[in-house]
Amino acid sequence: MKHRLALLALGLASTCGFAAGMADQIRIEHAHVRLVPPAAPNTAAFLTVHNTGNTAARLTGAASEAATTVELHDHIRDGDIMRMRRIDGGIPLPAHGSATLAPGGKHIMLIGLTQPLKADTAVDITLHFADGSTHTATLPVKPVAHSMTH
Secondary structure (H helix, E strand, C coil): HHHHHHHHHHHHHHHHHHHHHHHHEEEEEEEECCCCCCCEEEEEEEEEECCCCCCEEEEEEEEEEEEEEEEEEEEECCEEEEEEEEECCEEECCCCCCECCCCCCCCEEEEECCCCCCCCCCCEEEEECCCCCEEEEEEEEEEECCCCCC
Protein backbone atom coordinates (compact mmCIF):
# COMPACT_ATOMS: atom_id res chain seq x y z
CA MET A 1 0.00 0.00 0.00
CA LYS A 2 2.82 2.41 0.90
CA HIS A 3 4.51 1.52 -2.38
CA ARG A 4 1.35 2.42 -4.36
CA LEU A 5 0.97 5.73 -2.51
CA ALA A 6 4.60 6.57 -3.17
CA LEU A 7 4.17 5.82 -6.89
CA LEU A 8 0.98 7.90 -7.00
CA ALA A 9 2.71 10.82 -5.28
CA LEU A 10 5.65 10.56 -7.68
CA GLY A 11 3.30 10.50 -10.67
CA LEU A 12 1.41 13.56 -9.46
CA ALA A 13 4.62 15.44 -8.73
CA SER A 14 5.98 14.73 -12.21
CA THR A 15 2.70 15.86 -13.81
CA CYS A 16 2.71 19.11 -11.84
CA GLY A 17 6.30 19.76 -12.82
CA PHE A 18 5.51 19.15 -16.50
CA ALA A 19 2.53 21.51 -16.46
CA ALA A 20 4.56 24.19 -14.71
CA GLY A 21 7.43 23.72 -17.18
CA MET A 22 5.11 24.18 -20.15
CA ALA A 23 3.59 27.28 -18.59
CA ASP A 24 7.09 28.69 -18.15
CA GLN A 25 7.66 28.42 -21.92
CA ILE A 26 4.70 30.67 -22.79
CA ARG A 27 4.93 34.45 -22.62
CA ILE A 28 2.03 36.78 -23.45
CA GLU A 29 2.44 40.36 -24.71
CA HIS A 30 0.28 43.13 -26.19
CA ALA A 31 -2.85 41.55 -24.75
CA HIS A 32 -6.30 43.06 -24.37
CA VAL A 33 -10.00 42.34 -24.66
CA ARG A 34 -11.99 44.73 -26.84
CA LEU A 35 -14.53 46.81 -24.90
CA VAL A 36 -17.99 46.55 -26.47
CA PRO A 37 -21.30 48.27 -25.63
CA PRO A 38 -23.13 46.74 -22.62
CA ALA A 39 -25.76 45.00 -24.79
CA ALA A 40 -23.21 43.39 -27.14
CA PRO A 41 -23.20 39.60 -26.78
CA ASN A 42 -19.65 38.99 -28.06
CA THR A 43 -16.18 40.47 -28.12
CA ALA A 44 -12.64 39.48 -29.06
CA ALA A 45 -9.29 39.15 -27.34
CA PHE A 46 -5.99 40.00 -28.99
CA LEU A 47 -2.47 39.09 -27.90
CA THR A 48 0.91 37.84 -28.97
CA VAL A 49 1.80 34.37 -27.70
CA HIS A 50 5.53 33.64 -27.49
CA ASN A 51 6.89 30.11 -27.23
CA THR A 52 10.28 30.45 -25.54
CA GLY A 53 10.84 26.68 -25.49
CA ASN A 54 12.94 24.42 -27.69
CA THR A 55 9.95 22.48 -29.02
CA ALA A 56 7.04 23.59 -31.16
CA ALA A 57 3.64 23.99 -29.52
CA ARG A 58 0.09 24.45 -30.79
CA LEU A 59 -2.57 26.70 -29.28
CA THR A 60 -5.74 24.62 -29.59
CA GLY A 61 -8.32 26.64 -27.68
CA ALA A 62 -9.16 28.94 -24.82
CA ALA A 63 -11.63 29.30 -21.98
CA SER A 64 -12.92 32.15 -19.83
CA GLU A 65 -15.63 32.67 -17.26
CA ALA A 66 -16.38 35.94 -19.08
CA ALA A 67 -18.16 34.06 -21.91
CA THR A 68 -20.21 30.91 -22.38
CA THR A 69 -18.18 29.93 -25.46
CA VAL A 70 -14.58 30.79 -26.33
CA GLU A 71 -13.16 29.95 -29.76
CA LEU A 72 -10.09 30.65 -31.87
CA HIS A 73 -11.14 32.56 -35.01
CA ASP A 74 -9.58 33.94 -38.18
CA HIS A 75 -10.68 36.33 -40.91
CA ILE A 76 -10.63 35.05 -44.49
CA ARG A 77 -11.30 36.88 -47.73
CA ASP A 78 -14.29 35.55 -49.66
CA GLY A 79 -14.28 37.58 -52.85
CA ASP A 80 -14.65 41.19 -51.74
CA ILE A 81 -15.93 40.25 -48.29
CA MET A 82 -13.98 39.42 -45.16
CA ARG A 83 -15.57 36.57 -43.21
CA MET A 84 -14.81 35.24 -39.78
CA ARG A 85 -14.39 31.50 -39.26
CA ARG A 86 -13.49 29.21 -36.38
CA ILE A 87 -9.99 27.72 -36.42
CA ASP A 88 -10.33 23.98 -35.86
CA GLY A 89 -6.71 22.84 -36.15
CA GLY A 90 -5.22 25.29 -33.69
CA ILE A 91 -2.51 27.89 -34.15
CA PRO A 92 1.11 26.70 -34.47
CA LEU A 93 3.76 28.16 -32.19
CA PRO A 94 7.22 27.27 -33.49
CA ALA A 95 10.07 26.75 -31.04
CA HIS A 96 11.36 30.20 -30.04
CA GLY A 97 8.59 31.69 -32.19
CA SER A 98 5.32 33.47 -31.72
CA ALA A 99 1.81 33.95 -33.05
CA THR A 100 0.08 37.31 -33.12
CA LEU A 101 -3.67 37.40 -32.64
CA ALA A 102 -4.74 40.84 -33.88
CA PRO A 103 -7.76 42.69 -35.29
CA GLY A 104 -8.44 41.62 -38.87
CA GLY A 105 -6.64 38.31 -38.37
CA LYS A 106 -6.50 35.48 -35.88
CA HIS A 107 -8.12 36.25 -32.53
CA ILE A 108 -9.96 34.74 -29.57
CA MET A 109 -13.76 35.14 -29.74
CA LEU A 110 -15.64 35.48 -26.47
CA ILE A 111 -19.19 34.45 -27.40
CA GLY A 112 -22.11 34.94 -25.05
CA LEU A 113 -20.61 37.37 -22.55
CA THR A 114 -21.70 36.45 -19.05
CA GLN A 115 -21.81 40.10 -17.95
CA PRO A 116 -21.14 43.50 -19.54
CA LEU A 117 -17.47 44.43 -19.79
CA LYS A 118 -16.17 47.65 -18.27
CA ALA A 119 -13.13 49.69 -19.25
CA ASP A 120 -10.10 49.39 -17.00
CA THR A 121 -11.15 45.97 -15.71
CA ALA A 122 -9.61 42.64 -16.72
CA VAL A 123 -10.65 39.25 -18.06
CA ASP A 124 -8.86 35.98 -17.27
CA ILE A 125 -8.40 33.76 -20.32
CA THR A 126 -6.92 30.27 -20.10
CA LEU A 127 -5.06 29.16 -23.22
CA HIS A 128 -5.11 25.44 -24.05
CA PHE A 129 -2.26 23.72 -25.86
CA ALA A 130 -2.09 20.46 -27.83
CA ASP A 131 0.00 18.72 -25.15
CA GLY A 132 -2.74 19.31 -22.56
CA SER A 133 -0.97 22.17 -20.79
CA THR A 134 -2.67 25.48 -20.03
CA HIS A 135 -1.58 29.05 -19.42
CA THR A 136 -3.88 31.63 -17.83
CA ALA A 137 -3.41 35.30 -18.66
CA THR A 138 -5.20 38.35 -17.31
CA LEU A 139 -6.11 40.68 -20.18
CA PRO A 140 -7.13 44.31 -19.63
CA VAL A 141 -10.40 45.47 -21.19
CA LYS A 142 -9.70 48.38 -23.54
CA PRO A 143 -11.83 50.50 -25.88
CA VAL A 144 -11.15 50.37 -29.61
CA ALA A 145 -8.60 52.98 -30.59
CA HIS A 146 -9.98 54.90 -33.55
CA SER A 147 -7.75 56.68 -36.01
CA MET A 148 -8.96 58.76 -38.89
CA THR A 149 -6.84 59.59 -41.90
CA HIS A 150 -7.83 61.74 -44.83
